[in-house]
Amino acid sequence: MMKHHADGEVLGEFLVSARSLAEYRAMFHLSDDDLTGRRILDCPGGAASFTAEASTLGAAVTAVDPIYARSTTELSVDAVTENDRAVAWAAANAHRYRWDWYGSPAGHAAIRRGAARRFADDVRAEPHRYIAASLPELPFPDGSFDLTLSSHLLFSYADRLDADFHLSALLELSRVTEGEARLYPLLDYTGAPLDDLIDHLRTELHDKGIPTALRKTHYEFHHGADTMLVLQPAT
Template identity: 80%
Template sequence: MMHHADGEVLGEFLVSARSLAEYRAMFHLSDDDLAGRRVLDCPGGAASFAAEASALGAEVTAIDPIYATPPTELAARATPETERAVAWAHSHADRYRWDWYGSTAEHAAIRRGAAARFADDVRAAPHRYLAGSLPSLPCPDDAFDLALSSHLLFSYADRLDADFHLAALLELARVATVETRVYPLLDYTGAPLDDLIDHLRTELHDKGIATSLQKTGYEFHHGADTMLTLRSAA
């Protein structure tokens, strides 16, 4: 249940339908990051990334607990879920910068288009969509070259503690042999999480995983212009 009265409490995790263009901007992705590479999108939500990036030659696997739902039902739910997420963003419009999209209407159009593409793909290529959730993924070590994770870690720091974040980041590093990229580094209210990020980077460094903060080409939430990058020292 979402409580709109106080404008702060987001009761449920939002299932968002983001596009390849948004992923490119959020994660600073180049064609070289995608073509011929094994890419994990976790949590995938109702994004069209797996469909669009696969068309560019990437081998994409999206993982999300919602994929335990049969593909036909997932396809049917994609649009209503997207409308819920769009409504949340538009009802809190002052928290966001709309310049990347141009307007709230263009934002809604991109999300609706992504939901439709996801709905088609989850029926046509269900093998791309695995049921699973952090911090324990149904994948062997080094199953991917690149792992992407958006709008779960940090976004829901109000209910996912530091231990969960560390376990999830270690799990992403376990399955991604080259690099993991995480965005955004704020919670969904826009609160900065510098202490949590510093703690996690120290813990990861102690475990042989190098981290860096990199600017992105995308800032939707005010101040959300940075991603966290993990690279194993091995």
């Protein structure tokens, strides 16, 4: 059961957002070296244009999301309509966010809508890049990726995904990743901090031989969301 936050606001469904390569670079502190010639997993990929854009830079990107079970025609349409819902949520809750990276809510909406259109074009042209699957079980062999990026699922929906789910999902991301797995943000969708959950998960991962680190990002949309969790290669 979803718990209500103190302000009584509950987001009833998972949002499907369309984020751009520029946003990914900032959220995950990505360098050109991170993107060039690397096997990258984006999980969950949502309607992001990251896969399309990073592929043009020479990355071999695989996006994973349960929404990819839909037909490419449905995805192309839904990418725009569902992203509009996410944009509307942000605008309606503008007080939760810092808008300086985007310039304004209108700037944010323009970037997201452009990303949704780019995603829609790519999922039709290159459907093999988009795999229908979901955490905490992924259909890839151990060490399939050099870098994994995961945003706005884990931690964001801590009101409905419990600590055991988080741990299972993080272990799975570590399993399929030869290098680092980077997760952002470390707040829930209302902007509430999750320090106890993060401390618990880091301890559990450390005990299982997976070092972790907290690393500052170049992006802060939710107030205080300026840090990512990094899972380092298992020892």
